[in-house]
Amino acid sequence: MQLLKDKHIALYVTGSIAAYKAALLTRLFIKAGAQVQVVMTKAAAEFVTPLTFQTLSTRPVLTDLFAPTAGNPIKHIHIADWTDIAVVAPATADIIATMVSGSAHDAASSTLLATSAPLFVAPAMNSHMLHNAATQRNLEQLHADGAHVIDAAHGFLAEGYTGSGRFVEPEAIVEHIESYIQEHSTLPLSGKRVLITAGGTREDIDPVRYIGNKSSGKMGYALAQAAFALGAKVTLVSTVQRPLHQDIKLVPVTSAEQMQFAVDTEFPRADVTIMAAAVADFRPQTTASSKIKKQSASNQLHLDLVQNPDILAGLGASKRPGQFLIGFAAETDDVLPNAIKKLTSKNVDMLVANDVSGNDVGFNADNNRVTLLFKNGQPEKLATASKDDIAREILQRVAGLIN
DSSP states (O other): OOTTTTOEEEEEEOSSTTHHHHHHHHHHHHHTTOEEEEEEOTTGGGTSOHHHHHHHHSSOOBOOTTSOOSSOSSHHHHHHHHOSEEEEEEEOHHHHHHHHHTOOOSHHHHHHHTOOSOEEEEEOOOHHHHHSHHHHHHHHHHHHTTOEEOOOEEEEOTTSSEEEEEOOOHHHHHHHHHHHHHHHSOOTTTTOEEEEEESBOOEESSSSOEEOOOOOSHHHHHHHHHHHHTTOEEEEEESSOOOOOTTSEEEEOOSHHHHHHHHHHHGGGOSEEEEOSBOOSEEESSOOSSOOOOOTTOSOOOOOEEEOOOHHHHHHHHOOTTOEEEEEEEESSSHHHHHHHHHHHTTOSEEEEEEOOSTTBSTTOSEEOEEEEESSSOOEEOOSEEHHHHHHHHHHHHHHHHO
16 A cells, blocks of 8 residues: 555554554554654653654654754644644543643644644543543544544453443554545546456355365455555455455455356446456356265266356456456466467456466465556566555556556
8 A cells, every 4th residue: 555655644642551552553654654753742651662652663752842852943843844644543531632622731732733734533541431421522523623533442441341442453543544545635546446356266066165276366455455545446356355445345255156246236337347356267067055975986076067157258248438447367378378369359458467387476475477468559577576566567557548
């Protein structure tokens, strides 16, 4: 994901036991390419030291409004002007009340009061404090003032019992912010609907056995994340479940026939469709209702197979003008000749020739080796790279072609 790349994030850590999770949140922001400036209340420093956040962010942590600083004598104003996104996490009942009142009695509250950037607040407190009428009024007022309040979770609290007010997981906070950026930015695929398939289909022989393949779904998931990062509204039809952004629609399926039904349902609304799934060519003609037992008189099992529907060819035959269709060709031999035939016969706009002959690339690997074939244009061989990088390369080219 590149939505947070080069963003200036001011992270305000306040006096909650959940302050230790803010260290992970800092790390996630850094990993996503953001620059992070941490501001801590004195109460927060009782739980986690400023040195922890300084080490993670590589920036001095602001804790004291009147501490001498080099270069920027009015440090809190400098941070406020520097900020692209302000995040208060964890946010105690006290800091929430302080923000609503407009008070500025320490480094955190003074910097927040001077900040005009989008503000995200992740409450963390005891359930009784959270449901107190004053806290609820304050949260409603923060929302009315334009802040984005991320609802606290329900779970085990520090007090030893279960209730609401638990600090939401750091990954969820990152996703909330990414969704906001995606919605409010002009990105190459903004307003476009992208349909993607992932994983290998499973064709049941009996209740415990199936015909399948080694596809892990990693490429399809990487494409879904890359399309979302470029602003698209993404639907992913998948036979496997992997970590996925909360705003990407997941349609779980198992067999080729289920995938065909799901794709046919979503395809008419899609601007771009990427068939990255490894769909089984054949399925058993009949599926046994109970486990097939080993036959003592024979050491062979005969299966009658029938051909599965060619989902990609069907889409190519029915796509309307303006729809952009991409297929994948997983090959072990004669990769380009076989892929070129598929480009023509399936009526796709782009075909990704996927060399799966090696153990270091292709099915189940983290890397891929592909060549992009175009309906109108010369083949383009991409360097062997991670599936995330390959996905970004593919979607960037799609954005350029459809725009």
